[in-house]
Amino acid sequence: MTATRAAILEEFGSRLVVGELAVDEPAPDEVLVRTVASGICHSDRTMQFGARDLPLPLVLGHESAGVAERVGSAVTTLEVDDHVVVAATPSCGACDRCLRGIPQQCPAPPAQRGDAAPPRLTRAGVRATGFTGLGGFASRMLVHENATVAIPRSMPLDRAALLGCAVLTGVGAVTHRARIDAGDTVAVIGCGGVGLNVVQGARLRGASRIVAVDVLPAKLERARRFGATDVVDASVVDPVAAVHELTGGGVDHALEAVGRAATIEQAYAMILPFGTATVVGFSADDEDVRIPARSMLQEKRLQGSKMGSRHFRLAVPYYCRLYLEGRLLLDELISETIGLDDVNRGLDALDGSDGARSVIGFPAEG
Template sequence: MPRTSQAVIARAKDAPVELVTISVPDPGPGEAVVRVQASGVCHTDLHYKLGGIGEDFPYLLGHEAAGIVEEVGEGVTDVAPGDYVVLNWRAVCGDCRACNRGRPWYCFNTHNAAQKMTIADGEGAGTELSPALGIGAFTEFTLVAAGQCTKVDPAAAPEVAGLLGCGVMAGIGAAINTGNVGRGDSVAVIGCGGVGAAAVAGARLAGAATIIAVDLDERKLAKATELGATHTVNAGEGDVVEAIRALTDGNGADVVIDAVGRPETWKQAFYARDLAGTVVLVGVPTPDMQVPELPLLDVFGRGGSLKSSWYGDCLPSRDFPLLIDLFLQGRLPLDAFVTETVGIGDVEAAFDKMHGGDVLRSVVVL
């Protein structure tokens, strides 16, 4: 029998979110229903609400989630009812050109549930919902592709484990997977919100010797220091590029991670890296943003790599269990990213706190 569930939706562009009852279908072939236990409030959810990602309203918000598999559909063998899982939004297909070349983290045909959840009653009853990043986790139950469920150690609390579903994984992966940060490297992270702070933690985990956190907000710089930054730069107090060079013997950092995703910060990252250094763009730009003018000779002459990081270039089946194990061993402070826990009716207020820079991450506990 289809389930009904309380859920947070964005009905129209920039309208306040609403708590409604939705209908969640029984899982079909390759699908799973998950009872959500916790879901982080991410900037991506706010982008959906503001219309910055698409116009397929109404959106079922939420995607950084952990919970318990309730039911699986035909042909599902990797997870079973009762499994504790973190949800991911890149369920690899196993058969596209990237997967067949042994690079599944670049999968070009990731899976989502084929069926749609709908508004159950009231205004717009029967309207199909677009789940954020194919998940939609601000709800008691959600329907996903079974490949979006990654089993992890249940000893990790859901409000912590779920953060790997997006922002924390994106930041850690930007440093370790995309940036290939190694022991003794120098790293600069521009923008120290949730993703940037995670990139700092990832650089520390990888053994970087110098980790420079850059932000306008002293509160975020303080948190970055707690997570492993060796130096901080307030971007409002001088030239960011020169500050990073001054902290790296005048050379620039081996890896510079742009966790903001604006033309100005990307250009700073480009010039703040050492010769043959690496720039990693993990902050998500809006569609109107353009790469700033750069002399082509500078692109050639500085060498190195200019990379974008999709979801931290992660492979959930590999990375989620590993990072949870590191957390449980006390080697990765995932719990430091949880500023507060809130109820399902508090998402709009959590967006306000996020916009004001008052939290690293609010987490909805169901």
Template sequence: MQQVKAVVARAKGQPVEVTTINVPDPGPGEAVVKIQACGVCHTDLHYREGGINADFPFLLGHEASGVVEAVGDDVTSVAPGDFVVLNWRAVCGQCRACERGEPQYCFATHNATQKMTLAEGDDAGTELSPALGIGAFAEKTLVAAGQCTKVDPSARPAAVGLLGCGVMAGIGAAINTGAVGRGRSVAVIGCGGVGVAAIAGSALAGASPIIAVDIDAGKLETAKALGATHTVDSSTTDPVEAIKEICAQTYAGAEGADVVIEAVGRPETWKQAFYARDLAGTVVLVGVPTPDMTVPELPLIDVFGRGGALKSSWYGDCLPSRDFPMLVDLYQQGRLDLDAFVTEEIGIDDVEAAFAKMHDGGVLRSVVIL
């Protein structure tokens, strides 16, 4: 058992606090990882606000990289000293998705069996709920060994750790879920961290045109820097008509984009995505809606008549063991600019301030350095 500093959300809507937690020694199938960097993701804020579930207190943080410190006796996939990116899809290998050769859809992903606990205060000993089974706003954390993906140890921890959630979700939404490639047109609605990652992924795959849609001029500029060929300010322009016009200029007769990625998670923008796609085109929902949101009313004949596919993308349909090392290699080659996603590096005491900056829209990612 070790005691380390960590960021905990004790109650819904209350500011997070840095406190001391207990991290058990790793048991069977587990690993203790010394965290080097962890991005501040909107999902962490959702946990703090009670938008995921009510299993307080939460140990926040999940977009992380670090070094394996210790493993359980039966662990062979990683060893102490390995540099890893943490993931929340530790595949089971036994569910029906895994057995049919599609582990990226695993229905029974693993987390650590033992629980980390609060180490001080009146509620000392209370079990913590780690965000996405990780809990990496901490000097060290306990995870399932399968949540550790070995990558190039010379890579910058603050950059590659972001593959653990938002960047992978966006890139995967384009390449894995949307099957974006050469000769395909793409529009991305919503240019926050996930949206611009989808743009970067589309550019990596050779798509054209790549149309970025947002209401924030700064986000549209970032989208251009990461590969967007066109931008649309949807506060002043009808995005559906703009996407159709741009695609028709490139491909005669096109009635929209081949793939439209919705990275906001709202009914209004999903409906825009539905009508902005070409006939037989694909809509990919990667923005996370709230439980009260419903699919906007659509004439069923439009769903039938336009053909194509309406998909959701969960974690970019990624397989960490396949995708993380590949994307880190592309980053090391200078072909994928993960550094562009790191807006600032902060300390463990600055997470609450980073949440406030999310509302201003001025950061892609604040990254906690430990």
């Protein structure tokens, strides 16, 4: 057993409690990662208030990077001391979906150990769970090999942490699902961490017009820094009408990064005939979308994207290269670096943030 210091959710809706957990020995296909940095994502905030029925106690955090401290006997893709990014979409690698190149839709991801196996994490002898099989708000993570990817040592780990969720999801949706082409017009609804990466993904793809839509002026201002050519304050004007007016009738692509039925419907209403609306936001189970059936005759498309619609082991190293070349903005996504003891302040800050996020930094000794 190895000790880890973690921020633990004991009851949904409550504050996280910082305490010590015991980490089991790595199984043959597992990796013990010493966490160096973890981004605080809005999905963690959502889970804090019980958006999913997950077992407690729960260690949140799923946007993390660190160093491989120990590797299981069957691990082939990592060695001790490798720098790694972990991802919330491990896949089995053998099912039909994995073999067809859509591992993010794997029906049997090896995120958690089976019930018959000893738990990865325990607190005073009681099983604890790492969110998405990771539990990044902890100084150590015990994860399946398929949830890791090695990255260059030249890549700063506090920046690399953001690649595992916000960047992977946002930039990937633009590149691999919407497949925006140079010269296309784009609207982006929601300018949080994921939405900002949708904006910069559209910039990287050469979109001619990028209209950012949000209800917070601070988020819209930051969206300009990521590549938005126009901004729409949806708290002041009808966003659909505003986008139509700005673009002369609509956009080729609208991407929704909020996860609400109303904004998904707005995204669909913003697109031109033969346009595509892509849902990137994380929706609650009770969100139902209504669209006019007759609009299907305009050959419009409504689709979703999960975790960038690309295998993270292909995407993350590429995003590292873009950052190191100065093409991908990551520094601007970080509002501050905090310690684990300040995790609740970092979560609270998401409620009124400008799209940037706090990153938890862990001391070298773990």
